[in-house]
Structure formats: C-alpha cells, structure tokens
Amino acid sequence: MNTQLKNVLVETEGRYPSASELENVKKWALAMPDRIEVAQRLAEKEEDVMTNAISALGAKHPEFGQAAQYPQERFHADLRRHLRYVAQSQVLDDPTYFAEQYAEWTAEMLCAVESPEVLTEAFEILTEAVKGALDAADFRALEPFFFQFDRCLHEA
Amino acid sequence: MNREFEELVRKSEGRYLQDHEAAKMRGYAEGLVARIDTLTAIERSEETILGSAVERTMKKFPHLTESYGDTAEKKVRRDLGLGLRYAVLAMLMKDPDFVVDKLSVWLRTIMSALCNIEEVAFSYEAVLQACEEHLTAEDAAELAPYLRAHIDELKRGVPKERAA
Numbered sequence: 583m584n585t586q587l588k589n590v591l592v593e594t595e596g597r598y599p600s601a602s603e604l605e606n607v608k609k610w611a612l613a614m615p616d617r618i619e620v621a622q623r624l625a626e627k628e629e630d631v632m633t634n635a636i637s638a639l640g641a642k643h644p645e646f647g648q649a650a651q652y653p654q655e656r657f658h659a660d661l662r663r664h665l666r667y668v669a670q671s672q673v674l675d676d677p678t679y680f681a682e683q684y685a686e687w688t689a690e691m692l693c694a695v696e697s698p699e700v701l702t703e704a705f706e707i708l709t710e711a712v713k714g715a716l717d718a719a720d721f722r723a724l725e726p727f728f729f730q731f732d733r734c735l736h737e738a
Numbered sequence: 739m740n741r742e743f744e745e746l747v748r749k750s751e752g753r754y755l756q757d758h759e760a761a762k763m764r765g766y767a768e769g770l771v772a773r774i775d776t777l778t779a780i781e782r783s784e785e786t787i788l789g790s791a792v793e794r795t796m797k798k799f800p801h802l803t804e805s806y807g808d809t810a811e812k813k814v815r816r817d818l819g820l821g822l823r824y825a826v827l828a829m830l831m832k833d834p835d836f837v838v839d840k841l842s843v844w845l846r847t848i849m850s851a852l853c854n855i856e857e858v859a860f861s862y863e864a865v866l867q868a869c870e871e872h873l874t875a876e877d878a879a880e881l882a883p884y885l886r887a888h889i890d891e892l893k894r895g896v897p898k899e900r901a902a
Contacts, residue, residue, distance in 0.1 A: 588831070598781045599830070614763060614764060615764050667752065
C-alpha cells in the first residue's frame with residue numbers, strides 16, 4: 583500500500599474504513615499489475631534511454647562531467663538510479679516514498695556538486711529520452727515522478 | 739504495514755523488481771482486494787458477531803451485571819467492537835502488530851487494573867468463536883490470526899500464578 587493510503591487507514595482506528603476509502607485502496611491494488619508492467623517496459627528500454635540521454639547531453643554540454651568532483655561516470659550512474667527510483671515509486675504509486683527515499687536528498691546532494699540549471703536540463707533530457715522510448719500511456723504513468731524530481735531540484 | 743511487503747520494497751530499492759518480486763507484489767495486491775471483501779463481510783455481520791459474543795460473555799460472567807449495573811452489557815459490546823475493528827484493520831493491512839501496538843497493549847494495562855483480565859480475554863475468545871459461527875470459513879480464517887494476536891497480548895496480563 584502506498585504511504586497516503588496507509589495513513590488514511592491508520593486514521594480510521596476504531597471504525598471501519600468508509601466505502602470511498604476502501605475504493606481507493608482497491609483501485610491502488612487493482613492497478614498494481616499494470617504499474618509493474620510499466621516498470622518492466624522501462625527496465626527493458628533502460629539501455630536505449632541511457633544511450634540516447636547521454637548522447638544528447640554530451641552534444642549539448644560537452645563540458646559536463648569534466649569536473650573532478652562529479653565525473654561523467656558518476657553522473658551516468660545517478661541518471662540510471664533515477665530511472666529505477668522513478669520506476670519503483672510508480673509501481674508503488676507513492677510520491678511520499680519517492681520524496682523521502684530518494685528525490686529530496688538526491689536533489690540536495692546533486693546541487694552541491696553541480697548547478698541546478700545544468701542538472702535540470704540534464705534530467706529534462708533524460709525525461710525526454712524516456713518519453714521517446716515508451717508509449718504515451720507508459721510515459722504518463724511515470725511523468726509525475728519526473729516532475730516531482732524537477733521540483734526538488736528547484737527547491738534544493 | 740505488512741512486513742513482507744515492506745521488506746520487498748526495501749530490498750528492491752534502487753533497482754527494478756525481479757520477476758519473483760513482481761509476482762509477490764501482484765500477490766500482495768490480489769490479497770488486498772480479497773481482504774477488502776472480507777472486511778466488508780465482517781462489517782455487515784458485526785452486530786450479529788458482537789451480539790453473540792456479548793451474550794456468551796454475560797452468561798459466563800453474570801457478576802458483570804452486578805458489578806457494572808445496566809451499562810455492563812453496553813460496555814462489553816463497546817470494548818469488543820473496538821477490538822474487532824482494530825483486528826479487522828490489522829487484517830486489511832496484514833499486520834498483526836497493528837492491533838497489538840495500537841490497542842491490545844493499552845487495553846491489557848487498563849483492563850488489568852480495572853477488572854479480571856482473564857474474563858476480558860475470554861470475551862474476545864467469544865468474538866473469535868462468533869466469527870467462526872457467523873462468517874464464512876474463509877473470512878473467519880483470514881481474521882483469526884489478528885484476533886488471536888489481540889487475545890494473546892491480553893493474556894500476557896494474567897498473573898503468572900494463574901496463567902499456569
């Protein structure tokens with residue numbers, strides 16, 4: 583169950599959850615197989631997404647990743663990790679999980695070694711690469727988490 | 739939250755789910771839908787379950803009416819209803835710790851001070867029995883471990899010399 587639903591249920595202590603509360607839990611559960619499939623399709627396309635994003639990023643910012651404190655190799659690993667957290671959070675349908683386990687602290691850490699503007703652009707390129715690799719419905723399922731991370735970068 | 743599910747999420751953090759993990763997650767979601775149906779069935783039968791459990795309790799301990807007057811039955815029903823609902827919520831979340839942490843420990847402490855905790859534990863055994871009588875075997879079996887966890891925690895309040 584995602585954090586929001588769990589909190590709703592915990593707050594129903596001493597009574598039965600209402601029909602609408604249960605309906606939300608049911609919807610979350612019933613959509614789980616579809617969400618897993620979206621993540622699996624992203625996993626299958628991960629190499630393509632990474633190749634396209636790195637190539638686009640290199641063309642636009644050849645200087646990026648040259649700094650010793652944040653080498654390209656490290657950044658590429660961070661991009662890959664980003665995709666995986668987005669996929670997992672989407673499976674759980676849990677923005678709170680995404681924020682607490684990954685997005686907030688990652689944005690803070692990255693902004694300590696690179697400018698928010700460049701990072702924003704780099705993650706936008708990655709997002710575009712995902713958009714190009716998946717069909718529209720799959721991308722729509724993942725998109726809120728890309729937006730959420732973008733907000734974290736701006737707030738970091 | 740269900741420990742198995744949480745463990746699965748924790749272990750797969752930062753990577754994609756492996757096939758067997760995806761299957762487990764699907765299984766959890768399917769189980770959750772089934773447990774919602776069980777919860778609805780229990781809610782529908784709550785009055786009957788509690789009525790039956792209260793009747794059995796009052797019959798076994800007629801002194802409750804002497805001690806607590808006309809409100810005895812109402813209070814017993816209220817407390818049993820509370821325990822049942824917490825157990826049902828724990829079942830929905832597949833987390834026996836929920837009922838124990840949120841209700842049983844507190845109730846054990848209070849009831850041990852106010853009355854005979856063995857009688858309280860018996861009354862919840864009566865709820866368990868009523869569930870077996872008034873629910874389908876599957877629904878009763880789904881709920882039983884959570885009511886059992888509650889009862890076991892209450893029984894921890896029984897003085898050692900009487901527990902044996």
